[in-house]
Amino acid sequence: WGGSRHWEESGPLLACGRLPLMALGGFCLVLYTVFDCVDGDMARACPETGSPAGQYWGELVGNFYLVCYIPLAAGLGGGWPVLGALVTVCKLLVISIRNNFWQTLGGLWEKSKETSGYVPYTGSWYYKVYYNLTDPQAHVFLLPALILAGLGGQFVAASLLISSADLVFILVFHLLRAGRIGSRKGRGL
Secondary structure, three states, X not given: OHHHHHHHHHHHHHHOOOHHHHHHHHHHHHHHHHHHHHHHHHHHHOHHHOOHHHHHHHHHHHHHHHHHHHXXXXXHOOOHHHHHHHHHHHHHHHHHHHHHHHHHHHHHHHHHHHHHOOOOOOOOHHXXXXXXXXXXXXXXXXXXXXXXXOOHHHHHHHHHHHHXXXXXXXXXXXXXXXXXXXXXXXXXX
């Protein structure tokens, strides 16, 4: 699979500390993102040929992107590696909270939606803004230019602010959902 190769190339390039090579590592992440998105779109277009193992692999590979903040911050030197690691930790905690909610309460949530007339937020403009701000692959296209402009540190700092706010939001959001389920015992939202 071609996309994973770009990840292997981007990590060392991002960590090398030389801006042109770090920008090349950022470009490899752009290619990785494109291939990751395209294979997901192809899998959704032909669900009958997909498998649960393929979906698992796709999710696993997609999450490797979250690690890129560590080599990027290492390449910047100074105190940036700690901040890069914190971005990765925040992003992984968000995934963990979501997965935990859906594994433990997802069935009850879906059942309660059927009886409540719940309307999802996914089509709204504010959800699209939220998603594009918090999804790490949504802003990777800016990374090569920001690195070349000497703004890699600002990219890491902004990513940490967004990731921290997203972690708080996701935790509160899922706690509120869990509370709704618990207070209504699956009868509706």
